[in-house]
Amino acid sequence: MVESLTIGRHSVPFPIIQGGMGVRVSGSRLAGNVAKCGGIGLVACAGLALNSEHYNGKNFFAADRQALIDELHKAYEIAPEGVIGVNAMVAVSNYDECVVAACEGGAKLIVSGAGLPMNLPALTADYPEVALVPIVSSVKAAELICRKWHKSYQCLPDAIVVEDPDTAGGHLGEKPELIGTGQYDQYATVRGVKNYLKEKWNLEVPVIAAGGVWDRADLQHALAQGADGVQMGTRFVVTEECDADESFKQAYIDCCKEDIGLIMSPAGLPGRALIANIEQVRQRDVDLDIRCPSGCLKKCAYKTGQERFCIVHALDRAQQGDMRTGLIFCGSNAWKAERISTVKEVFEELFPVAERNAS
Numbered sequence: 001m002v003e004s005l006t007i008g009r010h011s012v013p014f015p016i017i018q019g020g021m022g023v024r025v026s027g028s029r030l031a032g033n034v035a036k037c038g039g040i041g042l043v044a045c046a047g048l049a050l051n052s053e054h055y056n057g058k059n060f061f062a063a064d065r066q067a068l069i070d071e072l073h074k075a076y077e078i079a080p081e082g083v084i085g086v087n088a089m090v091a092v093s094n095y096d097e098c099v100v101a102a103c104e105g106g107a108k109l110i111v112s113g114a115g116l117p118m119n120l121p122a123l124t125a126d127y128p129e130v131a132l133v134p135i136v137s138s139v140k141a142a143e144l145i146c147r148k149w150h151k152s153y154q155c156l157p158d159a160i161v162v163e164d165p166d167t168a169g170g171h172l173g174e175k176p177e178l179i180g181t182g183q184y185d186q187y188a189t190v191r192g193v194k195n196y197l198k199e200k201w202n203l204e205v206p207v208i209a210a211g212g213v214w215d216r217a218d219l220q221h222a223l224a225q226g227a228d229g230v231q232m233g234t235r236f237v238v239t240e241e242c243d244a245d246e247s248f249k250q251a252y253i254d255c256c257k258e259d260i261g262l263i264m265s266p267a268g269l270p271g272r273a274l275i276a277n278i279e280q281v282r283q284r285d286v287d288l289d290i291r292c293p294s295g296c297l298k299k300c301a302y303k304t305g306q307e308r309f310c311i312v313h314a315l316d317r318a319q320q321g322d323m324r325t326g327l328i329f330c331g332s333n334a335w336k337a338e339r340i341s342t343v344k345e346v347f348e349e350l351f352p353v354a355e356r357n358a359s
């Protein structure tokens with residue numbers, strides 16, 4: 001029996017969100033095709049300006065906004081009736097503008113993490129049909145968001161994504177020294193958030209598990225452990241439709257477990273990535289004496305010192321196929337990638353057709 005997923009006013013046949021993957025790893029093509037197959041597709045808004053026709057090297061924020069709207073329109077060309085949303089990182093300088101642009105561009109939901117999205121309801125007040133979905137890694141973070149939203153905006157989340165710092169890709173919401181220690185329990189956190197919403201607010205909205213879901217067994221495990229759906233990132237990178245360069249996808253296929261590790265991002269958060277080339281990633285900007293090019297993050301060590309690297313440009317280089325100095329974010333399951341498949345094949349494996357007919 002396949003359970004559908006309803007978030008706010010929007011429903012999809014399958015309980016799956018394709019995780020937002022910044023700097024054009026999940027652009028229109030991936031998000032549109034996931035939505036076409038019956039999941040929720042997310043365009044990640046981080047760094048969209050860089051590889052867009054709107055960017056002239058000086059107008060990062062204006063280009064970012066326009067590129068996001070373009071990307072949403074292109075995604076809807078692929079899946080006109082699909083549920084397509086935007087992943088917005090609280091940590092980016094133009095967070096407020098990105099959220100408003102996402103609403104203008106027709107996003108049906110905003111999924112928001114890398115910080116607590118405390119003011120999200122204020123930004124979307126003119127768009128009541130847009131569902132609001134915070135990403136958290138603890139019950140405490142869910143409590144803080146709910147209390148603030150209820151007090152200041154008289155609303156509560158339409159769903160919550162619980163992201164596991166031990167397995168998810170990209171920036172992680174946990175102190176680096178606690179990651180991988182075995183202290184974190186992903187599904188205890190999922191159930192804790194569910195209980196909190198029910199007991200404190202009498203609210204039954206989907207709680208979605210993100211991190212470490214690769215195949216059908218993982219999906220079934222997540223649902224059996226109390227999640228209402230899953231958010232998957234890494235698995236969707238190795239699809240034809242993923243918007244990253246083919247060599248980015250090939251790096252997943254070629255990597256082994258030991259190649260996956262943690263880096264400290266200039267954003268002040270740990271991040272999971274392929275770490276073999278991390279010295280070249282860091283050294284490049286030092287050698288070229290490049291300073292913060294666009295001010296894209298609210299808090300960034302790169303703005304104040306030259307000891308690290310510009311993360312948005314490093315991610316952009318990887319997305320465009322520079323495997324030497326590009327930063328390749330990935331989840332802990334990247335080593336499982338064996339081939340490039342299509343989004344449709346991923347859905348058919350996760351939700352076998354026979355089971356769909358029976359439901």
Ligand SMILES: Cc1cc2nc3c(=O)[nH]c(=O)nc-3n(C[C@H](O)[C@H](O)[C@H](O)COP(=O)(O)O)c2cc1C
Binds near residue numbers: 022163329
């Ligand atoms: C390449 C890559 C980029 C990511 N970028 C973002 C991002 O921009 N914003 C965000 O909230 N999460 C980001 N994530 C996290 C995913 O959205 C997702 O929650 C997580 O990777 C799920 O775990 P999985 O990769 O094991 O499926 C990224 C993950 C990957 C692999």
